[in-house]
Amino acid sequence: MSEPIFSPSPLLEVLKGECVSPPPLWLMRQAGRYLPEYREVRHGVPSFLDLCLTPKLAAEVTLQPLRRFPFDAGIVFSDILIVPFALGQSVAFVEGEGPKLEPLRDDAAIAKLDLETAGERLAPVYETVERVVAELPPSVPLIGFCGAPWTVATYMVEGSGSKDQASARRLAYRQPETFQRLIDLLVESSARYLLGQAKAGCRVLQIFDSWAGSLPEDEFERWCIVPTRAIVDRVKAHAPDIPIIGFPRGSGPLAERYAAKTAIDAVGCDTSLPAGWIRSALQTRLPVQGNLDPILLAAGGPALDTRVKWILETLGQGPFIFNLGHGILPETPIENVERLVALVKGASG
């Protein structure tokens, strides 16, 4: 990690609309359980949330993948449910079961959420950012992130992960004003949180809308596009130079509308989107990121080589960030990541 101080960042170049070859590469959940050094740190803390909220350790695990691999960005080690936690909702991560929250289903519960104390509860994340940025060369920006209001709301309303996000969708249909209050609160708290991460040193931001795909078009407009646009506008008003990547997972053809209307700088693509469609429907408009199947990265073999080359051929002629279509899986062998790096970084043309 000693590079000349003004070395350019391939990721930032692409986010300005440049075509960079080989393309920048990072992986969603690149700091995580597939790394033995991560598992060692994780083993020493009582809970996942403790790890997120202990800056020294969170900074350490954020840096771990960057010591092993020449990734073009770091991403803050945290979780999208840190925002509900900061707002005062009870949030716990139960090993093997996923997140458990106190379900929040009416105006009274929403009224208890406290935007004003959230900043203080998020302070450890900002300290993590400062620690990481102090260690990174300028060519490797740190990405800050939040969950999109819709996706975060699905967990807040259900109290856990859920099949089809049914509780939140029901609430949104039956009590749209109530649900709107929750979304508005998440827009404000998420915008502040992203700005806090930017102020602490993040040079790129990403908004994860993991459950965008469960909404029909009208609800997609109202609960994904409009709130995302509101966050982008809020952030850009205070940090106009920080690019924002949006990731509307599962949105299918609606990704095009999302790219056109949210004012994001780049769009993350999930595994289900065909590369040719990404190129014609999205990349003609803005830089794209994605979309290798994490299960293929875990499986490895000749199919991995073939797919990586296909993605590079199809999307590498425009502004493109190589990534997975979803987070890296814990069972992914390190050597498969090394192989991926060789394939992408050997792709200079």
Add this chain to the structure above:
Amino acid sequence: MSEPIFSPSPLLEVLKGECVSPPPLWLMRQAGRYLPEYREVRHGVPSFLDLCLTPKLAAEVTLQPLRRFPFDAGIVFSDILIVPFALGQSVAFVEGEGPKLEPLRDDAAIAKLDLETAGERLAPVYETVERVVAELPPSVPLIGFCGAPWTVATYMVEGSGSKDQASARRLAYRQPETFQRLIDLLVESSARYLLGQAKAGCRVLQIFDSWAGSLPEDEFERWCIVPTRAIVDRVKAHAPDIPIIGFPRGSGPLAERYAAKTAIDAVGCDTSLPAGWIRSALQTRLPVQGNLDPILLAAGGPALDTRVKWILETLGQGPFIFNLGHGILPETPIENVERLVALVKGASG
């Protein structure tokens, strides 16, 4: 159910490419738990599978929704996992937990599946079809169905429903020849099963590919499109006049490729596909079916009216079958279904 014997079927008309106004209407899982008369029958049998395999009762629950609502089709009361059951895999439906199968992950397990005895084990379904058809007027065809090989394989490999269909995707990447053998067996058994239902009296068939959306494009081609095309070809060779609806749920922009390459007669659309895209990308090529959000039907209210009218306006000018984007939910109030029927059937122009 006393109509003139030659009354035409709106559903069959649309499946020939005609535009019918008001459009034909049926609902996925229309025979099911939202009906009190269904719950009463279900209460009297030990298991869901017993209900599927008892022709008198299966016929009764198939007919129940048609006594209440003027739906334009019946659909055989059964389950997509009847095929693995028929092939000799152990299949059970555990109340509140979903299906449990003995997971099948290697060649030895696949070799134990028995295509030859499957016909006999499926005989009760054919008897159900005969019983139902004897009761239905000619204007109301009965739809037979099967799961698509990919979707059925995900349950067979995992042994249950699963997040992201990871076990099947892993097997398909790591041991494609093994997985191909399973898919080939499912192509053959599903084609025979569909033909059996057609022979017993079904005049329309549907192939449910509920987990098509978990595959990247190459795997979508290999495990969804090619096997579906093989089934369609097999069925059409023996029953050229029976239209087949394909339902590649969650396939996003890949639904266009599916519609172009599988030789199906109509494509079912899930809730995430925007109506304008369905019209331009799919309906210009073939009849479409869908795609009201089942959660909106359960929620009801003014939003239901607005959405139904929007779907009718956008898709009603071409060959269109009104349906949900996924199965009707058990909590759906009967009066909401009545409202839907009034909205769709009042839509004559």
